[in-house]
Amino acid sequence: MTKTAHPAVDDETALEEVMTFLDAPPETGSHDDARFGARLRQVIAASIPADDGDAAEDAPKLDLNEDLRRRLEAVAKRRSEGHYFGDHPDGIGPTLGMDLSRS
Numbered sequence: 001m002t003k004t005a006h007p008a009v010d011d012e013t014a015l016e017e018v019m020t021f022l023d024a025p026p027e028t029g030s031h032d033d034a035r036f037g038a039r040l041r042q043v044i045a046a047s048i049p050a051d052d053g054d055a056a057e058d059a060p061k062l063d064l065n066e067d068l069r070r071r072l073e074a075v076a077k078r079r080s081e082g083h084y085f086g087d088h089p090d091g092i093g094p095t096l097g098m099d100l101s102r103s
Contacts, residue, residue: 006034006038006039012062014043014046015043018036018039018040021039040079041076043064044069044072046062047060047063047064
């Protein structure tokens with residue numbers, strides 16, 4: 001399947017689409033399935049809790065309750081099963097010594 005770009009939407013709209021797809025999952029491999037994956041990643045990224053020392057602009061844009069966040073992360077994990085590196089099936093290579101953790 002060829003990847004197609006999905007029009008950008010705000011985080012609230014992405015959350016609404018994700019909730020609709022959770023209630024009626026799209027057919028695997030369909031255009032809607034690809035859109036569901038893109039919106040799911042957007043929602044999860046927009047709801048990552050900030051660390052205590054983070055600046056105000058780093059605060060999450062979506063405030064999800066813990067149960068919903070866990071549910072969405074579980075769905076994302078199931079969807080990516082076997083594709084641990086996302087769009088990089090052969091891995092992502094060395095990180096050039098950068099520490100990307102939020103320690």
